[in-house]
Amino acid sequence: MFSPRDIYGVVRPRTVEEVRETVRAFARTEGGPRLQALSTGRNWGLGSREPARDSVVTMELQGLDAIRDLDVEGGWAIVEPGVTQLRLAELLDGTDRMLNVTASSGHTSVLGNIVDRGVGLRRQRTLDLAGLEVVLPDGELLRVGWWPHGEHPGAVNPQGLGPSPLALFTQSDLGIVTAGVVRLLPRPEAQCVLRLGFDSGRLVQAIDELRRWTAQGLVSGVLKVYDTVSTQSYGGHADEYLAHLCVSGTERSVAAVSRVLGEEAGASGLFTRVLRSDEHPPADDDMVAQAVERLYAGDPSRNETMLRSAVGQDADRVDTEGGGWLFFLPLIPFTGRAVARAQELLAQVHAETGVRAGSTINALDADVVDLVVSFRFPRTAPDARRAHRALDRTYELFAEAGFHPYRLDSDHHQWVDRLSGDPAARAFVRRLKQTLDPRLVIAPGRYA
């Protein structure tokens, strides 16, 4: 229920050569529609398949679905845009590598999420990116970043030598991605997930304590804290804030660190309960805790239940029949003060619009939190209008507070100028677009 755009048609190439031919055909036509690429198009909450502009032909790339190469020992896979996270994760099952998976459906694209700079349970997806194969607006095919060197693949080096063109093709309208080299994480020998409850009166102190543990290296992967609204949206139980914290390593290190964390939590006096996954596995109907535990281990097979709880439908029917769902995705400092301020802003949005957002704190490291703000609403026109008004207000309030989003939805592309800082840097990127794509073969996207 984002603004509908004029889409003149959809092309579904099945080979890289067909992508190049299509791009060349568009390059021959002056002033015609522009191409907007997507992988599996499940960009829910940010506009799904909806382009950011009118006069577009959508190029859907799920037909390119080869896993071209896989090197478990070297820790990388070469995948095309149609390869889903579930398929790659299943292929790695039983090996000593795993994929950094997201909490979205298993049927979403590994590359689609990476090029939009998504976030997995282990880290930001851009950190999984080693190389990209790209079709430029004139049809030329090139490979940027790191690609295996034939017989002797060597060690992964995404930046290569000299200025790195790799980042130019994420959140980008400079090319169409036809494949990528994705890094695979070493699979931990053991894992324990701690669930810690705390009440809202302790928010600042509890977040500062969790930050301290993260800074001291006690936490593996992305520490998650759900507020009550978001726990319930995704199908869990909570009448308080609930933190999910992963510890992974060898059997002995996991046992030791889990014990230490239990002691730290006890000594802090901040937490109402501390449950360990080995001693207190999540209840059968606690979909969030069940899914999160698997996700840390690179297994997205429980995500469909969480998706159904969030939007009421299976992946294939979310856009046609699912409930309303909007995301606002700012990065905020990992401090109790900043998290409390973000909660105050969401309370203000609630008071002004009547729409209450859920939020999940995803600590990416000791300094940065990806705050996932979600608005869930019934799919009626008045409810949608209210939810979108609440989203607009959230953009305004968070920007004023210095909490800028790192991804944009299809209605808010004009925010890129407001949020980008130095105008000379924006002008530089526009100059690159003008040089590479003077005839605007590729539609300016959500970040242009």
Ligand SMILES: Cc1cc2nc3c(=O)[nH]c(=O)nc-3n(C[C@H](O)[C@H](O)[C@H](O)COP(=O)(O)OP(=O)(O)OC[C@H]3O[C@@H](n4cnc5c(N)ncnc54)[C@H](O)[C@@H]3O)c2cc1C
């Ligand atoms: C319940 C729920 C949970 C979610 N959890 C997460 C989460 O944990 N982490 C997260 O990051 N997101 C999450 N999402 C958001 C979203 O579903 C995912 O980001 C999803 O991976 C995006 O869809 P996709 O993989 O089909 O990518 P697409 O929709 O195919 O691509 C996303 C965008 O990337 C660009 N793009 C894609 N392919 C290409 C290409 N080949 N060439 C050039 N540009 C391209 C386009 O701009 C496109 O719009 C969640 C959503 C829901 C509803």
